[in-house]
Structures are given as C-alpha cells and as structure tokens.
Amino acid sequence: MIFLVLLRRLAEMVFVLFSISVLVFLIFFATPGADPAARIAGRGASPATLAAVRHAFGLDQPLPVQYGLMMKHLFITQDLTSFVNPGQLVIPAVLQAVPVTLSLVFGAAVIWLIFAVAIGVTAAALRGSVIDRSLMFLAMAGVSMPVFWLGEVANLITQARFHNTVLFSWVPALGYVPLTQNPLLWFKSLVIPWTVLAVTYIGLYSRVLRANLVEALTEDYIRTARAKGLSERQVIFRHALRMSLITLVSMFGLDFGALVGGGALLIEVVCALPGVGMLTYQALQNLDLPFIMATVMYGAIFIVAANTVVDMLYLLIDPRARGAR
Amino acid sequence: MTAPILIAENLSKTFHAGRRFGPGGRQNIQALSNVSLKVYPGETLGLVGESGCGKSTLGRTLLKLYTPDAGKIIFQGQDITRMSERALRPLRANMQMVFQDPSASLNPRRRVGDLIAEPLRVHNYGAREKIQARLEELMHLVGLAPEHLSRFPHEFSGGQRQRIGLARAIALNPSLIIADEPVSALDVSIQAQIVNLMADLQEQLDLTYIFIAHDLAVIRQAAERVAVMYLGVIVEIGDTDTVMLTPAHHYTAALISAVPEPNPAARRARTILQGEPPSPANPPPGCRFHTRCPAAQGRCKTERPELRPYGENREVACHFPL
C-alpha cells in the first residue's frame, strides 16, 4: 500500500517537473517577440550573423527538438554549456553553488524556527496582553520588510557604520568561506545573512503559529486536557503546540524548498554569496539561457521534492492522514 | 387505493471517497442499495434510522439532487430518473425540500423576502405586486409577520428560521415535501410548534410529506407510515402504529427499545444492542443486520432477505421476523 502511494507521488513529481521544464522552455524560447538568437548575438547583429548563431546553437530546429536537445544535455549527457561563455559547463557550476545556498538556508531555518516557536508560543500563551500585541506588531513589521533592503541596512550597520565598534568588529567582509576551509569564518560570514533571511520567516511563522495555537486552544480536546488536570503550560506544549506544528511543518517544507530552489536569490545578491540564486541572477543579467534553464530546473526539483517530503512527513506526524480504521 | 405520487424502484447509490492510490485508498460507500418505496398523496411517510443509514441520501435522491446509480424514480407518473435538470425544472415546483439546519439552507447574505420570493421569480409567478402579496400570505401561513420579510436569516431564532424554510418550500404550492430532519436541530418546546405547523399546512394545502428523522418518537407522532432503514436498505415499512407497537424486524425492535422513555415509573431492563453499525464502505454480506442481530442464524450471513409483506399493511426484510 505504502509502496503504491510512493509510486503515485513519484509519478506526480515527474509530471510536475516535466510541466515546469516545458513552461520555462516556452517562456525563454517561444515568447512572442523574444528571439534567443538575437540575445546571443547581441543587439544590432546583422541577419547573417543571426542566422549563423541560430544554426550554431540549434535554434533553427523546431521547438520540440530544441526542447529535447536541451533536456538531453541537461539530464542525460550533463554537458550543457553556456551560450555566453562558450565552453563553460553548466552543471558543475550549479553543483558548486549548491553548498553555499544550502549553508545559507539551513542556518537561517534553524534561527527562524527557534525564534518563531518562541515568539508564537509566548504570544499565544499571553494572548490579548500588551506583550502579545507588541510581539505580533514586530512580527508584522518583519513580514513587511523587503528582504534585500534589510540586507543592505544590515550591511550598512555591520560593514560600515558600526563595523569599528565592539559589537560588529568580528563581522568579516562580504562573501562566502566554505565550511571545509575554515568553519569559524564560515560561521562568521554567514551570521548576518542568516539573520536577515530569517527575519521575514520569523514574522510569518510566529504569526501563523500564534493564530493556530489560539484556534487550537478553543478546541474540545484542549478542554479535555484541562479537565484532566494538566497545567496551562502542559496543555499548550503537549496538546496545542503538537497540533499546531503540523501545519507549520508543511509550511516549512515548502518554504525551505523554495529558498534552496532559488528563493534566496535576493539575499545572495545583496550579501555577495555565490549560491544558486546568484548564479541565476548573473545568468539573467546576460540572458544565458542554458544557465537559467538549469538553475530553474534545479529549483523546481528542490521544490517538488520538498512537496513530496512534506506529504510523506504528514503521514508520519499526523495519524489522521493515514486513513481511517 | 389512489395512485402513488412517488414511486422509487430499486434505487442504488454509491459514493466514492479518497483516491485510488492515495493514503487510505479508495472507498466506495454504499449509501443506498436496492431501495423501493411508494408514497401516496396526502400521507406522511416517515423515514427513520441511525446516522449513516442512508435516509438523507434517499431523500435527496428522490428529489434528484443526487443521481441514482441504478433504479427508477417515478414522480406523478413521470419517470424523472434520467431527466435533465432543465426538463426537470417545471416539475421542481411540485416537489420541495425542507432542510435540517435552516441556518445553512438559507443564504445568510439575502433577506428573507428575497429568499422566499426566489422560487416565485424563477417560476414566473407574476408581477412584483403579485409576488409581494403572495409573500405576505406565506408569512401569515407559517406564523410570521410581514415585516419579517426585510430581515436577514440570522436575526431569527432556530424555530423561526425553520418557518422561513417552510414558507419557501410551500411558495409554489407543491404536492410533495421532503423534510430532512426538520426538527432535530430544535429544542423540544420548539419542535412541537414546527411539527404542529407542518400538520396544519398539510391539511390546508393537501401536502404529502416524506418526514426524515432519527427520533422515533417524533416519527411516531408525525407520520402515518414509516420506513426503517439500516445501512442503506429498508428493513421494515408499514403503518406507524403497527411498526412501532409490534415491530417485526429485530432491528426495529432494538431501536424502539433503546429509546429512553420519559417516564421514571417505567424504568426497565432494555434489550440493548451490542456493537455499532458497520461502516457503509464495507457492509456485511447477507442480511446487513446479522452482525448485531440477536436472532441471526447461518442463513442470515449469506442470503439477503427481501422486503416481503408481513401481516397487514407492513413489509419486512427478515428471514426470521418477530
């Protein structure tokens, strides 16, 4: 039974990935008015150059063939090369960027989960109080800030204005240091990006968690828990939080997937981290189609995988999802 | 005997839930299985049973709110089973429904007058003044005041809302009303008002009722004939007095015995049925009641009993009736 469910999910994954790849391909290769050859050749290229470029990159073939070739180079032979820097292999570049993005998102996730749960639980336990309202206002402010702007402000404070004070003198210059090279420096260089990235999600998650908790606290089973003689703290942590976390886990899976899959692009650009998002950004700047295709597909794979993992996790953490009787 | 106003022949309806390869798998819930009955003009037929027995599904299927998988529905001599919604529309004026929860069946965003006028407008009852006059007449019929027309449903109490539901149902002078648990959401003192009102309306307007309820006592008082349902089948059907006073099916007997009698002097050892109804997704073979029946024998496990006449004015589906 579980095997069939897995198989079904796997088939769905493949279907969704296929659809996304077609969609991305169409966006870049078949949008009316957008001619990829013109982009490769540069503005104002002569018709003859254009034709040559078209032929060289296989752009004179029918779209399905082009799509097939692209997919073949991307997944099967894995030797897709850049349009802009001929000879540069796409896949190794992406693979090199992955650890950066993973480091960034993983650290931020740890921070945001800890803070969001702390804030959400505190606010829900003190619901209606001044503390609750101030926490929720701060959370709202966190959700409402443009991430890249917050990143710039953080840079301003830690790199320039207050860099020479005790508080921030330890912050290294912008950039990334691999964990394997210097773990301490890796940590130091990522603290600020982690925090900046976490702020939005702390705001979002703590608000959602509080709302879920407050709603859960009106449920019948909470009344039962109180009637058993549990203290308010036990009621919240053992019964309400356990239920509320179920929604949070699914949110987390999707957000984590989206961030690893390219959503962290803005932070990577602002904090000069050479992750997948940065790669996408650079490819977009010079419209390097194979790179865009590869990074978007990489992102989609992560997101779809996260979706699947969340679904499976659901079966684990929520016994109701396993079906009745 | 007059011709039946509604005939149901071998109605079956199965609902599907879940996905084939989803967690829990796909479930086929057999809500109705070979249900047949006849309803005669002017009578009240009670449909009684526990939750999940299919009584509401039967009510809705009879009105073609659900399309049956098999069987036939004949309303006033016309086979409506395969009729399109468009062809059915003129007939809809003749068959109406009253719902259990009036706060759910009245759109909360529309005023009472608008709600009751809806059927009149849709069936081209007449000009604005004629509709207005009819609205006031209807409000009077159900014991509400004309000024209530401009209010919203949430401004009324449960009993009053059920009156609004009744007013809407009788607006087009239907001949048949199917009332799905019309009083079970109401308190006892209000319940009686609505049952009385329905009886009055029946008399004044020559209505035929199918009265669906889980409360045997209400059915006993409101219906002349009763059909007892269990897991998607009718196990016993007949005159209310006959069925209630001398039940022939073991399930009917157990059901009646389980009702706590509001008389402390009559405390008695009751025959209490063990277990709970099996899931309709997986009904037992043979007689559907055999898993809980005190008189079940080998034959009951394999052979499904058909409804057969048993004494006067009654049919029972049991191999070993009481």
Next chain:
Amino acid sequence: MLLDVQNLSISFRTPRGLLPVVEDVSFQLAESEILAIVGESGSGKSLTALSIMRLITDPNAIITGKILFKGEDILTLKEPAMRRLRGGAMAMIFQDPMTALTPVYTIGAQIVEQIRIHTKLPTWQARLRAESLLAAMGIADAQQISRRFPHQLSGGMRQRVMIAMALSCSPALLIADEPTTALDVTVQAQILELLLKLRKEFNSSILLITHDMGIVAQTADRVAVMYAGRIAESGATGDIFAHPMHPYTAGLLAAIPQLHGPRINAFSAIPGAPPAPHEKPAGCAFAPRCAYRIAVCAERPPLLHGPFRQVACFRAGEVA
C-alpha cells in the same frame, strides 16, 4: 454533601454590557447520587457544569457565588490545588467524543497521561491500569485499542474511552455534559447502561447535563430543570415527572413526543421561544410564554423555595 452549589451566577462582559447567562443557581449533590440538570439550549446548564470544574477560560467571564466541593469552596482555590482536583477527585466527560480527544496521541497515551498526573504510578503500571479500565468499559481487545488513534475509533468507542479516562483516578464526582447527544440511539443506550453500572462500581456521584427528558427519567435520582439561566424547579425525578409544579416543566413534559401510547393529532407546544441572554425580561424569564402569568411575574423573578422539592414560581401550587 459532596457538592453544594450556592447562588452561582455567571455573566460575561461584552461590548453591549454585562450579559447574565447563569443567575442565582443553587443545588446539592449527595454521595453516589445522580443529579440531572435538564434544560434547552442556552439555559446555562453546560456553563454551570464547566464552572464546577473551573473550566471557563474566557477572561470576560465573571463567576460569583460558592461551589463547595467536600466542604471547600473551589472558586477560591489556587490554580495548582484546583488542578489536583480536576481529573482527580472530579472528572468530566463531554458531548462530542469525536473532537474531545487529541488526534495525534494514541488512546492509551492519553489515559496514561491523566493517571501519571494524579498518581505516582510508573508508566508501565499506568499503561496496565489504562488497559484494565478500557476492559471495564466493555472494550473487548483493550490492549489493541489502547494503541489506536482516536480517528480510528467509532463515536461510541471514543465515548467509552472518554469515560475510562474520566474514571481513571476514581473521582468522587463525575460530570457528564450531554454524554450521549452526539451518539445514535442504540449506542446511547449502551453508554447510559455503562454509566449506571460504573456508578455502582466506582461509587461516584454523577452530575448529568442533558436536554433529553427521556434520559433523565431513565437515569437520574434527582433533577433540576433550568430555564434561561435559572433553576425553575428541582426535586426527585419521580415527583417532577408525576407532578410538575412549574408551568415550564409541565409544558416541557407535555411537548415531548411519545413513542408509546396512543398517537395524538397535535402536540401541546409551548408558544414562543426562550429569551436570549441579553433580552431577558425583568421578572420571570418564562412569563412571556406562560399561561399562568399574573402581574407580579413581570415585576421580579420568583425565587426558588421549598425544602426538598423546590420551585421558582409565584403560582406553583396551582399548576396541575
């Protein structure tokens, strides 16, 4: 006297002012007695029950009066002391067994949790006790069932689990708030039978909250009838049913559809509907619907009086 409720009133602060929901309610419950509080929706019976467990969490609720449990006023108890009572000496089961159990824990874990709060039993012993309790509830394969999750059980099973949980610490007082309303009638009969049997085994008093006069008649020793937040009448079950002294009780009994006996053509219905808490009249709340109404009824509410049989009506003697 196990439980002695004196002049209990519950009201809520709302933007429209103070909303009195329960007013001046007094009743007693002796050891191993079953007292039924019966009333229609909105009569305040459930709130009364919740206030005895101190489970009204709404910060806008104002509770006055005394609730003496074994002689101690629980309304003045500190929260930790109250917690020891809750689930220990007094326990409660609720109307809807489908939603009253936490969906993510097994049945066994939820019963064990309660036992572990109130006793020093190690987990394995608590587990054994939980299983034996489930078996006492008439659950055949208790060991199996205790490993199931709530959604895997039927409504009747879940209510048995709730009862097992409530009785796990042998409470002196069991409050049952509409314990069978969500259940089918054949299952209801099983649960009521079980409650009656367990009362003898566990020697608990039961405060039964219900709207069903049939259940009252079949189970309760004494009954208190509530209407619009006040007790209209209370006394021994037999007396109340045989000779209702309050017009509301009389009307209510007459309005119950009878399953046995002859079929009658029209019910005797009480006209009108109970008042909402914010539109209660100054005098007797039942007066606007009452056939025995006199001038004084509109002026002030009648007080509950009498030694054993108590009635709150100015014309109590005249109701047939």
Next chain:
Amino acid sequence: MLAFAILIVIIAACLAAPWYAQNISQSDPFASNLDGSITLAGQPVDIMQSADTGFGVTPIGPTWTQKYFLGADDQGRDVAARILFGGRNSLLIAAGATLICLTLAGLIGIVAGFSGGFVDSILARILDILWAFPVYLLAISLSAVLISRGLKLGPVTIDSDSLLIPIAIIGIVYVPYVARPIRGQVLSLARSDFVLAAVCLGVPRARILWKDILPNVITTLIVFAPLMMALNMLTEAALSFLSIGVQPPAASWGTIILDGEGLLYTRPAVAIAPGLAIMLTVVALNFLGDGVREAFDPRAKIRVQK
C-alpha cells in the same frame, strides 16, 4: 482604522508628487543635476561634492530643508521628490497587479469549482503545477524575457519599459495562491445546503452562480485584496531592485533602493528612505487586511463561550 488612515496619507502624498517637485523641492526629479548648487544656511552648497577620498563626487546628504530634504542621488536628483514619484508607480503596480490577480483567480476559481468534473481536474492540475513553481523564479524569468524585448502578441504590442509588464507579471504569478482557496470555497459552496435548496427550487445554475455563489466569492476576494497588494508591493520592489521591474527613467521604490545601493556607505538615506516607505505601506496594508478579515469572517467575531 489607523492603518487605513496611514494608507490614505501615503496615497495622497504620492499623488501630490508633481506639486511637491514644483513648489517645495523646486527641481525636476527625473533630470540629472550634476552641476547645480543650493543655498543652505546662507552658504551656497554644491549638490555634487568632491568625495573625501579625493576621487569622484558624492551627492549632497539630507538637508532636512525644503530642497534636497533627503539629499540627492548619484545623478543629483532630489531623492524626496523621487520617492513620492516612485511611490505612485509602486502603488499603481501593486494595485493593478492585485486587480488582475483577483479577477483571474476569481474567474478560475469559480469556473473550476462550479463546473466540476473534467474542467475542474484540468484547472486544478494546472494550479498545482504553478503552485510548485517558485514564484520569484517565475516572475524573474518572465520579467527578464519581457523587459529585454517587450511583448508582441498579435495586434498587442507592449513596450519593454511599460509599467504594464510588471503589473501583468506580478498579477499573474500569484494567481494560484488565490485561485486555490477560491476554488475550495466554491466547491464547498456548491455543496452547501442553500445551493442545494436553490437547485431544489428549480433555480437555473447561472442564477445560482450569480445570486448565491458570486457574492460569497467577492467577499473572500475583498479580504484577499489588501494582503495581495502588500505581497505585490514587495514583489515589485524585488523585481525593480533586480532591474527587471520598473525601467529607468521611471522610478519606483525598488529602483530607488537600487540607486542607493552604490551610495549605501556614504549616503545611506537614499536606500533607507524608500525601504521605510515600502515597509510602512506594507505594514498598513497587512493590518488593513487583518481588519477586513475580522469584519467579514464570522469566525473571528467575538464568541460567547458555551
């Protein structure tokens, strides 16, 4: 209500941008002004000053007076006036995108939920796929393509620097976010007792849709509107910051932050001020959203505990 007042003030201020440029700052916020100077405390001050390092020039910082209240950007343009002008575009794009998103989502949700069957499965499938697509990547991909060439679709030609491009892109990418819940709502409405009652009364489907389903869906869309607009503001800012949103010379809060990036360490006001403007607007929109939801959602109303 405070949120609503703040929004009104912000909108009014942005609408007054030309007046501000003409009468208060007295400079053209879209023309570079590298050689100009203003009088500050009786002293003439160059707008572009030589940098401390000796290389290049640094624009004037905040004067906190009429002219160059927040200083100048690297083109010597008045930042305060540019923020007001940019706010117009930011608000316009966010509002326009919200309108597109809600209209499309409402339409798709209703069609899918009410027609059911095959149409529903197809639409639901498509929504699922788009749901799995990272929104930012979709928006960025579409923007990158359309900004570089504009769109020629039959008779419709949209220039690459038209505001319609970000409006359409932002409007479209969030459609699944709204369409999915709307579809769910329509599905449950279609099964609700009052729709069944209408079917029973012989009310034609079109009329049921119009009278019973649409009003409920519109309420939900209204609840979504401020929240979507907040989200759209942030998305617009991000796209513009990546220079694939609003195209120069037009400005938006996002592009001004980008302008300020180069001046971050010397003249931080250029980047900080528009960010604060975005934050204030988005906070106000979110609070307004909460307020609207409470007003419309009966579940959020005060309940007397039973």
